């Protein structure tokens with residue numbers, strides 16, 4: 001499975017190519033995780049640890065203009081200086 005969404009790094013961030021939104025996105029993510037489930041005596045489960053085995057971002061939708069996967073990477077403020 002391939003993703004068309006670029007991964008932001010320490011120096012870059014997402015930007016919607018249509019409206020310029022930098023801050024608000026709906027991210028659809030699929031992940032494989034191992035959870036340590038601890039049940040109390042009443043049988044109520046609680047996840048105490050979560051280990052992420054793999055994670056894929058499937059799509060990113062802009063909260064402002066609802067464009068899907070119209071995302072580019074731009075430098076964060078102050079990056080590279």
Ligand SMILES: [Zn+2]
Nearest residue numbers: 016019062065
């Ligand atoms: Zn947008």
